[in-house]
Amino acid sequence: MTNINLVSEYKCFDGKLGFYSYFSTTSNGEMRFAVYQPPQATQKPVPVLYFLSGLTCREDNFMIKAGAQKWASKYGLMLVAPDTSPRNTGIAGKNDQWDIGTGAGFYVDATEEPWRSHFQMYSYIIQELPTVINTKFPTEPNQTSIFGHSMGGYGGLMCAMRNPQLYKSVSAFAPIVAPIECSWGQKAFSPYLGNNQKTSHEYDASQLVQKVGYHSSILIDQGTSDQFLTGQLLPNVFEQACGKIKQPLNFRYQAGYDHSYYFICTFIADHIHHHVKYLGLID
Numbered sequence: 001m002t003n004i005n006l007v008s009e010y011k012c013f014d015g016k017l018g019f020y021s022y023f024s025t026t027s028n029g030e031m032r033f034a035v036y037q038p039p040q041a042t043q044k045p046v047p048v049l050y051f052l053s054g055l056t057c058r059e060d061n062f063m064i065k066a067g068a069q070k071w072a073s074k075y076g077l078m079l080v081a082p083d084t085s086p087r088n089t090g091i092a093g094k095n096d097q098w099d100i101g102t103g104a105g106f107y108v109d110a111t112e113e114p115w116r117s118h119f120q121m122y123s124y125i126i127q128e129l130p131t132v133i134n135t136k137f138p139t140e141p142n143q144t145s146i147f148g149h150s151m152g153g154y155g156g157l158m159c160a161m162r163n164p165q166l167y168k169s170v171s172a173f174a175p176i177v178a179p180i181e182c183s184w185g186q187k188a189f190s191p192y193l194g195n196n197q198k199t200s201h202e203y204d205a206s207q208l209v210q211k212v213g214y215h216s217s218i219l220i221d222q223g224t225s226d227q228f229l230t231g232q233l234l235p236n237v238f239e240q241a242c243g244k245i246k247q248p249l250n251f252r253y254q255a256g257y258d259h260s261y262y263f264i265c266t267f268i269a270d271h272i273h274h275h276v277k278y279l280g281l282i283d
């Protein structure tokens with residue numbers, strides 16, 4: 001059985017926030033993640049909400065800045081925040097740019113050298129990490145949802161649509177909804193996935209939703225003063241794709257908000273509320 005190492009632990013809203021590391025077979029190296037266990041978890045298994053972070057983030061950004069623990073404690077929800085890529089892989093050039101390589105795994109399973117021996121973030125998020133979490137923590141394994149920000153907002157949408165049976169609900173802050181159409185996505189997909197159009201489309205939220213839809217309403221918040229809005233995030237592409245298939249979507253433009261965690265912490269309570277409803281914690 002996998003051994004996980006506790007790096008540090010803090011009491012928080014009567015629950016426990018822990019940072020962990022372990023050897024990941026999927027990533028072929030050390031991976032780190034953070035878990036917030038609400039106080040209810042000492043008495044009974046609880047549902048789990050995964051948060052996937054954006055470019056340059058580690059496992060701690062969300063836990064430090066989003067202010068989600070207060071609500072997770074109230075409702076009895078476990079929060080899990082993985083790192084955004086493997087680190088210390090030995091891959092040449094892995095740290096040279098902030099939007100590819102370390103901190104920029106894009107939640108895909110790389111098929112190309114030199115990335116593919118470590119950068120398997122899709123399988124890591126949907127298979128290995130939940131197995132570790134469900135083995136080591138008091139979870140209700142069938143009560144799981146996912147959300148995220150920017151690259152992680154895209155990752156959450158994509159993982160949920162490809163695995164509707166695994167996730168009861170999905171939401172996103174300022175997601176990169178059409179990675180195949182923006183330069184962040186193109187820059188990463190080409191070295192990770194080669195030029196296989198079919199594979200790229202299977203990782204593109206706007207392509208996916210038209211093909212498979214999603215079983216519950218999707219909540220998205222997007223700041224109107226987000227510096228990446230028109231160049232990278234392309235929300236209208238996803239809105240149009242959802243419109244075509246009548247996918248229930250609650251897309252909220254939030255006036256004056258940017259791309260930062262100041263935006264995320266403003267609306268975090270609404271997102272937690274969205275998920276706890278689908279996870280059966282409230283009516």
Ligand SMILES: N[C@@H](CCC(=O)N[C@@H](CS)C(=O)NCC(=O)O)C(=O)O
Nearest residue numbers: 054055056057061098150151260261
């Ligand atoms: N480094 C980039 C920005 C990267 C960025 O905005 N990252 C977002 C996710 S896409 C983030 O969450 N950063 C970490 C933080 O704010 O804690 C730049 O210089 O433009």
